[in-house]
Amino acid sequence: MATWKNTSNDIVRCPKCNFTFSKQYSRVVSCQSCPMATASCTMVKCPRCQEEFYP
Template sequence: MWLTPEERSANITKELKIAARRFLCPTCGKEFSLFQSRAIACKYCPQANKNCPNVRCPHCDSEFPLQGFIVPDNKEDRIRMNKYSDTVFNNFDDTYNRR
């Protein structure tokens, strides 16, 4: 995935670009991103923070393999994107949900 000079200067990474990209659900046809899937549809799932191999549509609750749908067909990319999204949400929780 190619990054523009402006994206690089704004500290946008390839992982962020992939996770924020919009995908069409093959079941309902609505758009969603990996961030939306993890934040809404997977929020209370016990597998969400354990390198889950799936992505869930936040609109119709259909589940698809992350590998081949959001990332290419290799396990390393799937695991890297899972770890990236987990890190983003954990950092958010640590920053904004402390009591």
């Protein structure tokens, strides 16, 4: 299992459902099928409700 280093600027809260998660987790779980995931996308996608937002 991977160990993730969370820093205070890595943790975000979804404005829609208030779920708290790390940006790294979001990129691995929610962004894997997105074509912008390999580009320099600055948005974050909530793993719970799929809301996309700017952190």
